[in-house]
Amino acid sequence: MKRALVTGGAGFIGSHLVDALIEEEYDVAVIDDLSTGSLDNLPPKGIRLFKGSVSDAELVREAFSSHKPDYVFHLAAQISVSRSVREPAFDADINVVGSIRIMEACVREAVKKIIYTSSGGVMYGENPPVLPTPETSPCAPFSPYGIAKLTGEKYLAFFEKEHGLRWTSLRYANVYGPRQNPHGEAGVVAIFLQKMLRGQPVTINGDGEYIRDYVYVQDIVRANLLAIDRADGLALNIGTGSGLSVNRLFGLLRDQTHYRQEAFHGPARPGDLRKSVLDSSLAKTTLGWSPLMGLTEGISETVRYFEKTT
Ligand SMILES: NC(=O)c1ccc[n+]([C@@H]2O[C@H](COP(=O)([O-])OP(=O)(O)OC[C@H]3O[C@@H](n4cnc5c(N)ncnc54)[C@H](O)[C@@H]3O)[C@@H](O)[C@H]2O)c1
Numbered sequence: 260m261k262r263a264l265v266t267g268g269a270g271f272i273g274s275h276l277v278d279a280l281i282e283e284e285y286d287v288a289v290i291d292d293l294s295t296g297s298l299d300n301l302p303p304k305g306i307r308l309f310k311g312s313v314s315d316a317e318l319v320r321e322a323f324s325s326h327k328p329d330y331v332f333h334l335a336a337q338i339s340v341s342r343s344v345r346e347p348a349f350d351a352d353i354n355v356v357g358s359i360r361i362m363e364a365c366v367r368e369a370v371k372k373i374i375y376t377s378s379g380g381v382m383y384g385e386n387p388p389v390l391p392t393p394e395t396s397p398c399a400p401f402s403p404y405g406i407a408k409l410t411g412e413k414y415l416a417f418f419e420k421e422h423g424l425r426w427t428s429l430r431y432a433n434v435y436g437p438r439q440n441p442h443g444e445a446g447v448v449a450i451f452l453q454k455m456l457r458g459q460p461v462t463i464n465g466d467g468e469y470i471r472d473y474v475y476v477q478d479i480v481r482a483n484l485l486a487i488d489r490a491d492g493l494a495l496n497i498g499t500g501s502g503l504s505v506n507r508l509f510g511l512l513r514d515q516t517h518y519r520q521e522a523f524h525g526p527a528r529p530g531d532l533r534k535s536v537l538d539s540s541l542a543k544t545t546l547g548w549s550p551l552m553g554l555t556e557g558i559s560e561t562v563r564y565f566e567k568t569t
Pocket residue numbers: 266267268269270271272273290291292293294295296297311312313314333334335336337338353357376377378379380430431432433434435440445
């Protein structure tokens with residue numbers, strides 16, 4: 260039986276990946292400190308949980324030496340861009356040092372490949388020269404969160420050159436779907452849905468003409484599975500290539516939840532990009548990946564989940 264280790268496996272995206280790996284008959288272990296993830300996202304049995312931080316060298320060593328994974332999916336992260344701006348050292352402890360600890364452990368335990376989680380939304384700077392943006396656009400992250408994600412990719416190249424570690428980095432667009440945490444600052448679909456289903460007022464930051472590329476969580480899971488034996492040494496955008504404004508997203512969600520209220524407009528969030536849409540042609544040619552889930556259907560699935568859990 261092949262063994263997989265998923266860091267951040269109790270989180271939104273990681274837990275869907277855990278489900279898919281179990282379905283594919285992997286023996287799965289998870290490292291998660293449960294800071295934003297939850298045990299409720301994990302199957303009740305059949306996985307090993309190492310509870311603690313990826314920046315804890317001892318915990319990482321123990322997880323790797325006892326589970327001996329063939330493949331590592333590194334999703335654990337401090338995911339708040341604004342927290343990274345307020346507390347850059349905290350962010351770097353998890354997103355840089357934690358990632359290095361995971362890569363060191365991959366080398367130590369001769370892991371066959373690591374699939375690293377990056378972000379396309381923050382990678383290409385405030386004004387990407389081309390939309391949809393391909394990977395050939397200059398990387399110009401401006402938040403510590405984005406700097407850390409790019410730094411992780413540079414360390415992957417280092418570990419490959421120095422130790423032969425195989426890797427693929429997946430630069431996700433804005434991911435949405437069931438299990439997304441509606442309490443954070445990211446995850447606008449989850450935040451709006453929970454408020455709509457509770458009949459609470461919804462506030463859109465700024466004028467709502469911020470354009471994002473929304474990709475469904477199962478499409479992200481599929482990209483991770485495809486990367487197991489493809490696209491070595493590449494950083495790939497994983498998005499739909501289509502942009503949607505927050506105002507239009509609000510309208511779509513309102514139709515599907517039969518919410519009657521208008522949105523309030525609050526102050527713009529400092530540092531929010533005006534437009535982010537990813538060109539994923541490289542993922543198509545190297546991974547054989549393109550998104551399968553349409554936005555309307557993906558939102559219906561997400562609405563059904565939040566109706567059950569709200
Ligand atoms: N959701 C998106 O739109 C999006 C977009 C681009 C990239 N990403 C990346 O995808 C990954 C998963 O994000 P998500 O949206 O599922 O968020 P999430 O918060 O649901 O998942 C993160 C998981 O990591 C765990 N974690 C946090 N700090 C940890 C630490 N120090 N040690 C161990 N575990 C820790 C959390 O408890 C949680 O289970 C992250 O790397 C994130 O940066 C997400």
